[in-house]
Amino acid sequence: MELNHSKSLPWTFWHHQLHQRLLNSPELLPQRKALLLAVSGGQDSMALLALLRDLLPLHQWTLKIWHGNHCWHSEACRIATELGHWCDTQSLVFRIDQAPKDLPRTEAAARNWRYDSLANLAEANGSDVVTGHTASDRAENLLLQMSRGSDLAGLGSLRPVRLLKKSAPKFIQLRRPMLGFTRTATAAICSDLNLPVWNDPSNCSTALPRNKIRMEVLPILEELYPGCSERLAGLAERISQVQDTQQILGTLALATLKRNNGLDRKALGDLPHPTRRQLLAQWLQTQNVPCLTAHTLEQLSLRLASGAAGGQADLPKGWKLSWQGLDLRLQPPLVKH
Numbered sequence: 001m002e003l004n005h006s007k008s009l010p011w012t013f014w015h016h017q018l019h020q021r022l023l024n025s026p027e028l029l030p031q032r033k034a035l036l037l038a039v040s041g042g043q044d045s046m047a048l049l050a051l052l053r054d055l056l057p058l059h060q061w062t063l064k065i066w067h068g069n070h071c072w073h074s075e076a077c078r079i080a081t082e083l084g085h086w087c088d089t090q091s092l093v094f095r096i097d098q099a100p101k102d103l104p105r106t107e108a109a110a111r112n113w114r115y116d117s118l119a120n121l122a123e124a125n126g127s128d129v130v131t132g133h134t135a136s137d138r139a140e141n142l143l144l145q146m147s148r149g150s151d152l153a154g155l156g157s158l159r160p161v162r163l164l165k166k167s168a169p170k171f172i173q174l175r176r177p178m179l180g181f182t183r184t185a186t187a188a189i190c191s192d193l194n195l196p197v198w199n200d201p202s203n204c205s206t207a208l209p210r211n212k213i214r215m216e217v218l219p220i221l222e223e224l225y226p227g228c229s230e231r232l233a234g235l236a237e238r239i240s241q242v243q244d245t246q247q248i249l250g251t252l253a254l255a256t257l258k259r260n261n262g263l264d265r266k267a268l269g270d271l272p273h274p275t276r277r278q279l280l281a282q283w284l285q286t287q288n289v290p291c292l293t294a295h296t297l298e299q300l301s302l303r304l305a306s307g308a309a310g311g312q313a314d315l316p317k318g319w320k321l322s323w324q325g326l327d328l329r330l331q332p333p334l335v336k337h
Contacts, residue, residue: 019055038066039067047193048178066095136229137183273302
């Protein structure tokens with residue numbers, strides 16, 4: 001049932017679009033949920049912040065704002081201060097964390113620091129983390145991962161909802177409700193709602209592969225095929241659904257292969273190589289074996305083909321896999337006393 005919004009609330013096409021998305025998919029941002037919103041000050045996060053602020057009376061969230069200052073450019077502290085002041089004028093609970101001075105200047109290091117900081121704060125507050133990733137981000141990520149030679153997991157990343165970090169408590173989810181909006185839309189939202197926007201100068205550097213795709217590759221594709229960003233984002237979503245389906249079917253298949261605390265080597269070996277490789281990877285993952293490289297997994301699957309000789313293989317972190325006769329068994333690392 002659709003909620004009736006108050007006439008006193010700001011209500012635009014953008015509010016309606018997000019509101020309807022949340023009503024159709026309530027798992028994106030459950031009502032009455034405590035939310036920790038990561039805000040950089042850029043157009044995407046500011047658009048999301050304004051929409052959530054305005055929809056808050058309808059969905060009854062508890063909303064807190066977090067900003068991570070990497071201190072990587074001369075404007076960083078000014079942006080953090082002005083953003084904090086603006087949040088104060090909006091009666092929004094706001095917190096700034098400053099990155100350590102020895103933080104490496106890489107995207108990966110910055111992302112890990114942000115997620116660690118968010119995880120600690122979210123755990124303390126019992127909240128989930130929300131980011132302003134858009135369909136445009138998902139399209140960029142798909143192109144980037146394809147170019148790197150990623151597998152399905154990489155191509156289907158930037159999911160609407162996922163666990164924040166593997167090492168974080170399971171109740172902390174990372175939520176991305178803006179994946180139905182493009183960057184063009186978030187710019188329009190900021191304009192229509194007269195929102196301040198603080199642009200990070202580092203986002204203009206084409207030395208970073210992601211920025212180069214954003215500023216040079218996607219504009220060409222959009223010129224050739226208008227709307228391609230949304231279609232690429234849709235493809236990423238379908239890939240993630242295929243991956244989920246494979247996971248479910250794989251679980252059912254592995255249940256039929258169980259034998260003597262391991263797997264039925266012959267039944268596994270009789271399967272086509274791609275299917276055997278997929279099931280082997282999933283089984284090892286469920287046993288908490290560290291991730292194998294694509295090459296290692298490929299070679300291991302070939303060694304387990306029907307009719308191949310018995311043998312064993314050393315896996316990462318001291319794990320061992322052995323096969324003889326009908327049994328495929330996994331030996332965990334030896335515990336050192």
